[in-house]
Amino acid sequence: MTEPPFQYHYRIRLHDTDAAGRLFFAHLFRHAQDALEAFMEHIGYPIDAMLRDGEILLPLIHAEADYRRPMRHGDRIRVEVRVEDLRRRSFAIGYRFLSEAGEEMATARTIHVLVTDEVHVGEALPEALRAGLEGC
Numbered sequence: 001m002t003e004p005p006f007q008y009h010y011r012i013r014l015h016d017t018d019a020a021g022r023l024f025f026a027h028l029f030r031h032a033q034d035a036l037e038a039f040m041e042h043i044g045y046p047i048d049a050m051l052r053d054g055e056i057l058l059p060l061i062h063a064e065a066d067y068r069r070p071m072r073h074g075d076r077i078r079v080e081v082r083v084e085d086l087r088r089r090s091f092a093i094g095y096r097f098l099s100e101a102g103e104e105m106a107t108a109r110t111i112h113v114l115v116t117d118e119v120h121v122g123e124a125l126p127e128a129l130r131a132g133l134e135g136c
């Protein structure tokens with residue numbers, strides 16, 4: 001049986017919205033990153049520990065989003081986080097942003113690659129990280 005996706009909840013704040021009262025498009029990525037941080041903690045590979053450790057980083061090399069319904073101040077949003085692709089040294093994360101009623105408001109996708117410093121791509125994702133990602 002397939003495990004249900006990891007879920008992250010947040011509420012649209014006033015400072016998230018534009019002059020038309022809708023979620024400003026760029027802020028979707030801030031919420032996607034917040035969901036990713038919660039997800040990484042959930043799989044036992046928290047980003048803050050990774051940054052402190054300093055051995056590897058997982059910068060974004062690609063980000064995309066589709067905006068299907070306007071999100072407004074006060075809306076409660078549930079984000080489903082899934083690993084959509086897992087390669088030797090990169091992985092893709094998919095995000096579904098859902099309303100309280102379960103309507104799909106937006107989707108996003110980010111691709112992360114393993115680097116060992118500013119410019120060098122790593123050889124292979126650490127086993128503990130791979131194992132965590134494989135389970136999702």
Ligand SMILES: CC(C)(COP(=O)(O)OP(=O)(O)OC[C@H]1O[C@@H](n2cnc3c(N)ncnc32)[C@H](O)[C@@H]1OP(=O)(O)O)[C@@H](O)C(=O)NCCC(=O)NCCSC(=O)c1cc(O)c2ccccc2c1O
Nearest residue numbers: 047057058059060061062087089090111113118119120121
């Ligand atoms: C990351 C780079 C140094 C890589 O440069 P390089 O030229 O060496 O890369 P390659 O061309 O060899 O590609 C490596 C690997 O990635 C695949 N790939 C590359 N581009 C794409 C793409 N657009 N889409 C899909 N896949 C792509 C390529 O096929 C290779 O995979 P293989 O499996 O085939 O080997 C260099 O690209 C770089 O420095 N880029 C800038 C990165 C950046 O500034 N990003 C934005 C800020 S980082 C950020 O926001 C961030 C977010 C997080 O969630 C983090 C989490 C944890 C730690 C850090 C985070 C973080 O910094």
